[in-house]
Amino acid sequence: MKARYQNRIELLQGTLDMLILQTLQWGPQHGYGISQAIRTNSNETLKVDTGSLYPALHRLERQKWISSDWKVSENNQRVKVYRLTAAGKKHLAAERSRWERLTEAVEGILNPARKESEA
């Protein structure tokens, strides 16, 4: 069972939440759509494990950062569509700035030389 997941890049705790919120900023989307969007937008690097996606969606909904509706898709199928709430938008902004600080810090550690030359 383990071997199947070994090629995947493990997402940092909380990162998946941010990616979901970011994806929903472009418009309401269903679970499958979110996973596809993350996959395409990351050039197939990030594969969202459905085992993490749905718990995350339900958790975010419970925290009132996203809300859900049932819609009928173009293929005449009932799908559950998630949308970003105002609180979710705020949370996303906070998460983004946190993320940027984090990447900057990690970048600084990984490439100290470049940092100095820029300065």
Place this chain on the structure above:
Amino acid sequence: MKFPMWRRRQRREEELEEEIQSHLQMAIRDRMERGESAEEAESAARREFGNVGLIRETTRGMWGWTEVRLLFDDMRYGLRMLRKSPGWTAVMCAVLALGIGLTTAIFSLAYGILLRALPYPEPERIVALHLTNTVAAAAGYPRFSVNAPSWIEWRAQTKLFEDIAITRAAVNFNLTGDGPPERVQGARASWNLTRTLGVQPLLGRAFTEEEAHRDAKVAVLSYGFWDRRFARDPAIVGRKILLNDESFEVIGVMPPNFRYPTRDLDLLAPLFIPPDEIRAFGHFYYGAVGRLKPGVSLQQAQAELSAISEHLAEQRPRDSGAGKDGAWVGSLLDSYVGEFRTILYILLAAVGCLLLVCCVNLGGLLIIRANARTREFAVRAALGASAARLRRQTLAETLPLSLAGAGAGAMIAWLLLNVLVKRLPPQLPGLETIGLNAPALAFALTISVLVVLLAGMLPARLASRVRLAATMQLDSRTVAGGGMIRNALVAAQIAVTLALVFAGGLLAASLVAVMRVNPGFSPQNALTMNLPTSRARYATEPQVVDYYQRLAARVKNIPGVIGAGVASRLPFSGGYPGGPVKFEGKPDEKATGEFCSVTPGYFSAMGIPLIRGRDFSEYDKEGAPPVAIIDEQLARKVFGNEDPLGKRIRFAVITDRTPWIEIVGVVGHIRSVNLEDDPRLQVYWPKAQLRPETQRTLESGTLVVRTAGGPESFTSAVVEQIQKENPDQPVYDVRSMQDRLDQSLQSRNLMTGMIALFGGSSLLLACLGLYGVVSYGAGLRLREFAIRTALGAQANDIRRIVLAHALRLWILGSAIGLVLAWVAGRALKTQLYGVGSADAIALAIAPALLLVIALLAGLGPARRAGRVDPAVTLRSD
């Protein structure tokens, strides 16, 4: 089942299912659009999606309340499993109920007697006070009752007590008028008693200091007496009642649980202390109780009062060698509970051991059950259940079991308590609070859950350690693990059981030894009763004595009555008064005697043999030469081979200037307090000769009637004769002497019975545990036995293998058990009589009994194993 919450959850479940399905459908469609075949697309999409069940479960986990819901689900599942195997369930429930029931019963006793007994605010600050004296201590009186001057001095000088009160218990009041004459259990109390204990009267008021000083005729009733005699008349305050033919005004009623100084208290009257009593420094007959200031220790209080008493002693003229005075301070509760506290601790420890055996037994049963389900757990793990999840499931499954165990245990406790409380020594405090009350039920439930959780821990750990591949391949050809743990659990049961059985053996041997003790009198066919007289009717001692002798003469005339006599005190009815005795011509001889004044005929009525000289006669009265009878042991101790008859003694309680008394007879020695202890020697004098120096009070007299047949059948005839003499004579505490003797054995009987019950239960459990493990082990090795049989082993060889398993467990358990038994024997030391704490016979019998149990438990599985048919067994599977 259609609660709104339930429906909401169901809709959510359906929506989640639909969401997952739509995800899969979209994924399949995308793949098909990319050119995959429908079949390929579906399997690829499903593979990509992952474990649907697991995803469903983790997603559900985000909804909240999951833990609780899972717990209920697991419990439901557990309930189903229990129902599916009623045999197992019944056995496990019975094991649990036995442990819970016995533990709860003992807990209720200890809780009621030790924690709930004193119904006063801040009971830990209430202490009982006594006087001590080094000479008296050497003579067998480590502490004795308080006298008025000591109390006055203590109260005046103490800085560590909030207050100190004294009472004189067992003051006999004869209540007459308004119904049948009744002897009322009264007490004289200093005016500050209710304040010291911190209790206010329910109705009316307590008496005042002024009332005590003028000896006012007022009384405060106990709740029980108010209820019994006056039907809780709310207008009782202000009413007059006739006590000892004097009119007393009722001024108050105490609350229901007020029971100081005695449990059977009926009323309190003010304690008046005559001035000459204070000057005399005698009359040591008050019970004293004090309330310590917060934070004061018993030692500090004792040191303070001792210093005051010592100082007081220096101020008065005393004989040389009078000893050093002091004070003793101890908790009031202990003064009630006394020895029984040790017995309670022993019972608690023993029942704790039994509970341990139950717990271990249950653990063994659960392990065997869990082993049978290893494959189920492996399947669960393969489907994505985590180790923690499996552990939680096994524990939750056992929760219904613990609820059932608590219920059944509570029932057992209730039954046992019904039997037990009646057999407790009646003088114990808090007996009425004992029962299956809320604390007891809470205790039963808590213990039950704890035991099941503890017992379930091992199987749960084993279950979560499932090795998938190995287990899935497991079949009956291989042996499941956990054998070591199973065997260890059974050995532990055997060990603890052995200790319990050993303790039971020691106590039983002690009981037998105590019952063999000759009390020195003959308790069979002796009827006894208390006949208090009132000072108002018989004002002087000679009148009282004359009255008693008339009563005895009347009773002697009843057909079937062999003899009758009156004594100031009966053996086996509480503390015996006594004091120092001196001997003429032997100034160095110090002896402490028990004092008893008797009428002629008492010795033959009580069955005490007259060894030398003569009994008292009607001519030994006031004015005639003073005479005494001493017991055989005192005669031998003091006079050796000399003839004690004609020698003279005197009582030296207060001063040395008391009259000499001639010894006219020697009687057999008796055990006067109980069968185990033999603290003192006896001195008797005729009731008709007053010995004021011994401070006997005249109110009490006890009648002994020796009868030709069963003593109880003479009760009505005796009472009839008494009432012919005096219709207002209260008669109480009518019991055969045998009954008094039996009552002195009550605590020991109870303890021995309970330990025997625990030992027996433990034996049963150990037998069950052994049987379970041996037969399970034999079941696992059936294939091996079949092969052995096929290769030529005889049925006996197979049987021997199985029995050897049982015997190995017995040897291991007994080895540990003997060590535990040694410890148990040491712990019981103070309760043993006539046997050593490491009695060889008991040490041999206990393991032997367990050997029988081991053989019995091994026999069934061994016989079944011996019947193994290789043709059938090897072809199965």
